[in-house]
Amino acid sequence: MLDGDPLDVAPALLGMVLVHGGRAGRIVEVEAYRGEEDPASHAFRGRTPRNATMFGRAGLLYVYFTYGMHFCANVVCGPEGRAGAVLVRALEPIAGLEAMRAARAGRRRDGRAPADRDLCRGPANLTGALGIDRSYDGWDLLARPSLRTGPSLRTGPSLRTGPSLRTGQPLRSGAVARGPRIGITKAVEAPWRFWAEGSPYVSGAAGFRSASRG
DNA sequence: CTTTGGATCGTCT
DNA sequence: GACGATCCAAAGG
Numbered sequence: 560m561l562d563g564d565p566l567d568v569a570p571a572l573l574g575m576v577l578v579h580g581g582r583a584g585r586i587v588e589v590e591a592y593r594g595e596e597d598p599a600s601h602a603f604r605g606r607t608p609r610n611a612t613m614f615g616r617a618g619l620l621y622v623y624f625t626y627g628m629h630f631c632a633n634v635v636c637g638p639e640g641r642a643g644a645v646l647v648r649a650l651e652p653i654a655g656l657e658a659m660r661a662a663r664a665g666r667r668r669d670g671r672a673p674a675d676r677d678l679c680r681g682p683a684n685l686t687g688a689l690g691i692d693r694s695y696d697g698w699d700l701l702a703r704p705s706l707r708t709g710p711s712l713r714t715g716p717s718l719r720t721g722p723s724l725r726t727g728q729p730l731r732s733g734a735v736a737r738g739p740r741i742g743i744t745k746a747v748e749a750p751w752r753f754w755a756e757g758s759p760y761v762s763g764a765a766g767f768r769s770a771s772r773g
Numbered sequence: 774c775t776t777t778g779g780a781t782c783g784t785c786t
Numbered sequence: 787g788a789c790g791a792t793c794c795a796a797a798g799g
Contacts, residue, residue, distance in 0.1 A: 627781030
């Protein structure tokens with residue numbers, strides 16, 4: 560399932576559910592990063608301490624820190640030894656909304672939570688809402704039970720709960736939209752971003768931010 | 774509504 | 787020493 564080309568895995572992740580800390584969201588927007596073949600990928604120049612998780616087995620969580628203050632979460636794709644990952648860019652919140660609001664509110668100047676539609680809209684916003692940070696880099700999203708050892712690569716084993724991925728209602732292929740990735744400066748033309756057509760929880764121009772409907 | 778600039782620091786050159 | 791797989795708020799139309 561996840562053990563394939565990120566370009567194939569990305570649309571298949573739409574509709575799956577990311578769970579952590581009593582909070583959960585349905586994946587509605589993703590981007591594929593194809594490792595050493597992809598100039599926009601962290602792994603384009605080969606393995607480094609930061610991107611080591613991208614070379615791990617399919618189903619691991621790759622979390623990186625950026626812009627001095629944000630974390631972004633990726634699902635690693637197989638095969639092991641080959642870098643590849645799918646960046647999760649937006650979720651439709653489905654559980655633990657109150658905890659999400661509190662987490663998001665704490666990081667804003669006015670201390671107020673954003674609208675529910677914006678809770679998990681954007682790659683750094685969704686990690687903030689769910690409470691996912693770099694201490695979960697290398698975590699196994701598929702292992703059961705939810706209590707397990709990890710993360711393995713950076714901080715050493717510890718016993719605690721962590722993020723997991725659950726199957727959800729898959730999207731009809733006709734309901735999947737596709738276009739260029741966001742926020743990159745290399746390979747800007749590759750249409751490797753996928754999202755749930757019409758979803759108000761999607762970031763970027765395809766979202767309904769401007770067309771603000773109730 | 775759109776545009777612009779500041780925040781803030783790990784990572785790689 | 788430069789630059790992000792970003793977000794937010796203030797300023798401008």
